[in-house]
Amino acid sequence: MYAGPTSTKFGQVAIAEPLRFDLLEFHDDTPLKEVEHAIPIPVLDQEDLDKQGIDVTKLVPGAAAADALGSCTCNTGTAHIAERWAAAGKDITGLKLTGGTGAIAMSGTDGPADEEFAILLYHLVTDQTGVPSQEWPPTDCGSNGLYVCQELIAQGFAASYKSAPNVTAALALLQLGTVMQGGPWFNSWMKPDSNGFVDGDGSYEAMRASVKSGVAGGHETLQRGITQLALTSSGSVDLGNTVIKVRNSWSTQFGLNGDYLLHASTLNYLLRYYDFKAVVLA
Structure with missing residues (x-):
């Protein structure tokens, strides 16, 4: 995950990827196709928690009051595991986490309830570091895709994960289901254009303009x-x-009802800063 300076909206933790070559996914030249995967939970919102009726102090013992969290990795992980379970014909309400206030189950229909699931997942994921300054609570530290995959495995929700080392491999992973994507988020990407693109026409010049606008933070x-x-x-x-x-995970007010569009070329230009992962259920 690209290290970012912002305590809300974005993740901040960057860690070295283990040398697990057995978990790499490559494109084997099977023809790719256009796809779209249904996400069986509402668009989540890691901000405006008060308006959603979410009190993090009651949800996670020791947490300070907050109206927003840098939990993008776990909002993404929540949507990802929900899609993977639903695609496998599994009941997503069977996805349950246990925290200081008891068990929280995935809803699939209630956005704030599923946001609470993501927030509790964020707490569990950050506890993996073993370093209090990089755990929430007390610190809204952000996280990364690797830790999310590892926690989903530890919870028994998945058996393993795959990493794509390049953009074409990520497109191959995307043939099978959703793919977690972590990397830099630029200031110019905060407002997608009228067609939903954050990166203009995907050209080298557009990418350079994005970089020139400055990095807002790391985002999953x-x-x-x-x-x-x-x-x-x-x-x-x-x-x-x-x-x-x-x-x-910035509500339905962002982009195309919560989604945005991105050219594969932009990811390729910035490949060394990006990470692509997908869990494997069995």
Whole structure:
């Protein structure tokens, strides 16, 4: 996860990825296709917690009052595991976490209830560090996709996970289900354009303009589909004209009812700063 300076909206923790080459997912040249995966829970909102009736002090013992949390990784992880369970024909209400106030189950219909699930997951995920300054509570430290996958496995929700080392491999993972995506979020991306794109036309010049606008923080979101798949004359993926639909966790007021669009080329330009993961159920 790209390290960011902001205590709300964004994650902050960057850790070294274990050398688990057995968990890498590569594209095996199977033809890709346009896909869209249904996410069986409402769009989550890691901000405006008071308006949602969420009191984090009652949800997690020791937590200070907060109207927003840097829990993007766990909002993304909550939507991801819900999609993976539903796609496997499993009842997502069977997804339950136990915290200081008892068990919380995934709802699927109640956005604030599912946001509470994500917040409790955030607490459990950050406890993995063993370093109080990087745990919530007390510190709204953010997290990363690796820790989320490891906690989902520890909870018995998944058996393993896969990592994609490049954009084409991420598109291959996306054929099977949603993919967690962590990386830098730029100031210019805060307001998608009228078509839902955060990165303009996906060109090198647009990417440079995004970088010039400054990094707002590190952010985790959920790839949920390929709305446009383009191929070159040789049959390889034309990243500049391939468009990915991504679920955010900033309410339905963001972008396209909570989603945004991103060109695969943008991810490729910034590849060394990005991370792509998907859990495996069995």
